[in-house]
Amino acid sequence: xxxxxxxxxxxxxxxxxxxxxxxxxxxxxxxxxxxxxxxxxxxxxxxxxxxxxxxxxxxxxxxxxxxxxxxxxxxxxxxxxxxxxxxxxxxxxxxxxxxxxxxxxxxxxxxxxxxxxxxxxxxxxxxxxxxxxxxxxxxxxxxxxxxxxxxxxxxxxxxxxxxxxxxxxxxxxxxxx
Numbered sequence: 001x002x003x004x005x006x007x008x009x010x011x012x013x014x015x016x017x018x019x020x021x022x023x024x025x026x027x028x029x030x031x032x033x034x035x036x037x038x039x040x041x042x043x044x045x046x047x048x049x050x051x052x053x054x055x056x057x058x059x060x061x062x063x064x065x066x067x068x069x070x071x072x073x074x075x076x077x078x079x080x081x082x083x084x085x086x087x088x089x090x091x092x093x094x095x096x097x098x099x100x101x102x103x104x105x106x107x108x109x110x111x112x113x114x115x116x117x118x119x120x121x122x123x124x125x126x127x128x129x130x131x132x133x134x135x136x137x138x139x140x141x142x143x144x145x146x147x148x149x150x151x152x153x154x155x156x157x158x159x160x161x162x163x164x165x166x167x168x169x170x171x172x173x174x175x176x177x
Contacts, residue, residue, distance in 0.1 A: 006153075010047040015103050016110030016162075017041050019075055020068040021048040024117075027067035028052045031060035046116065054124065058131040061124035065117045066142060072111035073165055080104030080166035085174055088167050101166050108162030112149035 010017055018040045028035045028050065037051040055061045083100035087093030093101075113121075125131050125139050149157060 007043065007045065007047070009109075011043055013106035013109050014041050014047075016072060016106040016108070017047045019072050019107045020110040021050055023068040023071035024050040024052075024064060026071065027060075027064045031055060031057070031063055033060060033064065046114070049116075058125045058128045058135050061121055061128075062135065062139065062142070065113055065121035068113060068117075069111045072107050076104045076108035076111065076162065076165040077169055079107065081170045081173075084167045084170035088171055089174065104166035105159070105162040108165035109158045111161065111165075112153070112158060113146050115146070115150050118143055118146040118150075 021038060021040045025035055025038055033055045034053045035050060036053070037049075039049050041048050052064070055064060079100055083093065083097035083104070087097050087101060121139065122143060125135060149161075152158070
């Protein structure tokens, strides 16, 4: 198995890092949470970040933390769909199709919330005084999936997810019609 440090992967797949941080920022705005500082990309650890005030509602903490999964997945699929079909079905893709697929896979790879996102969600929701029980119950499987994604990234699960979004899902949908 080939082991490549995450910083190098992040530099190569920087569009996904930018969209990931943009998704955090968007959900902060949608939830009325003030954003103090945003770094969309840097070739350092962390690759990007959003510093914001603590959300007043526990549900907002969950939305801000999982926002990249929603936004990155959606954008990766939308970008990939028109390019995946000619490339994968007809083997007739042009250069622009392959560039689209690069962006889609890069964005899809960074859909999983980071372990820092998970830690922030856990502390804000699980230990929050005004957190309803149903939200704590929802948080447990979300945390499990985030940790699975973090462990799986060692085995290229993030790349597999990006490829499934960019090629697998469009092919599956095209096969239905």
